[in-house]
Amino acid sequence: MDYTSRQIEIINAATELIxxxxIQQLTTKALAExxxxxxxxxxxxxKNKTDILSSVLNYFGMGLKTKMTELIQSEDKGIEKLKQIIDFQFEHFSNHPAIVMVIFAETSFQYEEKLSSAVHNILTNKKERVISIIQQGQKDGSIRSDVDPNQLASVFMGSMRFTILQWRLNSYRDDLVKEGTLLWNVIIKLLKESN
Amino acid sequence: MDYTSRQIEIINAATELIxxxxIQQLTTKALAExxxxxxxxxxxxxKNKTDILSSVLNYFGMGLKTKMTELIQSEDKGIEKLKQIIDFQFEHFSNHPAIVMVIFAETSFQYEEKLSSAVHNILTNKKERVISIIQQGQKDGSIRSDVDPNQLASVFMGSMRFTILQWRLNSYRDDLVKEGTLLWNVIIKLLKESN
DNA sequence: TACTGTAGTTAGTATTTACTAACAAAGGTA
DNA sequence: TACCTTTGTTAGTAAATACTAACTACAGTA
Structure with a gap:
């Protein structure tokens, strides 16, 4: 699970190509060039191309996991943590647009069991962490407790992904960080305790 | 924009392969087989492979557009229409799982300008319709009016997509229609007028 | 100095892919 | 009957792709 600096260079180059x-553009020729x-x-x-793809996913997943663990361990209230997730993600993608495709490439990785399960794991892992944050928020009173945490996590993560997707399909023309703020303004209204 | 019955057969076969x-699996050989x-x-x-892919997208987009137009023209309240969208989509995907990949293939179509803009159009068109339904709902009092319709549409569509994505990554093992109901239970709480 | 492992090179290959050329069967119509 | 159009066939091709073999330059170390 450790990568040499050369491997990381290649992982980054592959990510950019994707x-x-x-994925169609990720050819050995293009990568070498x-x-x-x-x-x-x-x-x-x-070892081979699958090895490269699986490293791209793994490298991305590792970074995400680290950040999420940091977040969860803080002393903040649940809703604060959600805000931090949005801030982190939108700023991160804004600075490293290349990574975006990786999270939207679920379907492309379908053809190889090993890869598709890697994608599945990243998503599932993240969702579980979001769910536990929501549950914490419902306990500490910062998040409304009349809704199922699991579904709420889908709403939260889905909204983020959709906003990022639009940005991507719009060729990165919007200011993603600003879009994140707009989204947050709505999320906070929807999630806070209603009384 | 009219397709022969043979063309539609091919479009369906291509959709299933995807x-x-x-998209990697959509080869002329596999399609012929x-x-x-x-x-x-x-x-x-x-004419060529791009023509096939663009027809797949177009055919899918046409069906969606027709259904959405029907919905918008009804006399129901805004929130009811959103419910109908969820019902329609989840049932539709449940019965025709093959189509799912098409809507998640945005990234795969990236390599061809013609295709990626087709995807963009489908998504944009649908979002605009959802926005107008939300605006109507805010007027008729069925949807809370303290939030931006545009962002609300992102939340709504994002949640749906995310739920469908999970179902897909989970190899269609869940009952999607039931998942739709669970999602709706949350959405309605989040969207209804708070007093 | 000799040796060894690392990280490159050039040249090449088997396979796959999208697509074409040329031909054939069959049905509708003049 | 003769002919044209439609929709299929077989045979083939140029280009791309992932990957291998065999060789080389060089840095670190015994």
Missing amino acids: NQGG KMGFSEPAIYRHF | NQGG KMGFSEPAIYRHF
């Missing part, structure tokens, strides 16, 4: 034109060396050199660092 | 293994005839026969019905 971002530019979907982007790295500025020959195709066979890639195979000094990764 | 569903099974993403599924249709039970030879590869070149495909080219009697479609």
Whole structure:
């Protein structure tokens, strides 16, 4: 699970290629070109193409997990933590647009069991953490408790993803961080205790 | 924009292939096999592969548009219409799982300008209709009016998509219609006028 | 100095892919 | 009957793709 610096360079190059034109654009040729060396050199660092893709997913998943763990361990109220998730994600994607495609590539990874389950794990893991934050918020009174945490997590994560998707389909033309703020203004109204 | 019956058969076969293994699995060979005839026969019905993909998108978009128009024209209150959208979509996907991949394939269509803009159009069109339903609901008092319709539409559509995505990543194991009901129970609480 | 492992190179290959050329059967119509 | 259009066939091709073999430059170390 540790990567050499060269591997990380390749992971980043692959991520960018996926971002530019979907998985279809991630060819050994394009990757080698982007790295500025020959195709066979890639195979000094990764076993095969699936290995590269699975590393892209794993590397992304690791970063996300670390951040989420940090968040959960803080002393803030539940609703505050949700706000921090939005802030972190939108700023992160804003600065690293290439990563966006990876989270929307679920369908593209379908063809390989190993990859599709990696995607599934990342999403499930994140959702579980969001659910536990919501449950905490319902206990500490910062989140309305008349709704199912599981469904609320779907609403929360779905809204975020949808906003990011629109930004992506709009060729990154909007200011994503601003969009995040607008979304938050609505989320907070929907989630806070109604009395 | 009219398709022959043979073209529709091919569109459906292509949709199923995409569903099974993403766009990567949609090859002329696999498509011909599924249709039970030879590869070149495909080219009697479609100019090229892009033409097939763009027809898949267009055919899907047409169906969606028709249904949405029906909904909008009814006499129901805004919130009722949203309920009908959820019911329609979840039941539709439940019965035709193959279509699911198409709506999650935004990223895969990226590589061709013509296709990616088709996807963008479908999504934008649908969102605009949802927004206008929400605005109507805010006027007729069935939807809370202290939130921005645009953002609310993102929350609504995002939640639906996310629920469907989970179902898909979970290999269609859940009962999607039931998931739709659970989601609706939350949505209605979040959206109704708070007093 | 000799040796060894790392990370590159060039050249090449089997397979897959989208697509074309040329032909054929069959049905409708002049 | 003759002919045209439609929709299929077989055979084939150029290009792309993932990957391998064999060689090399070089840095670190015994």
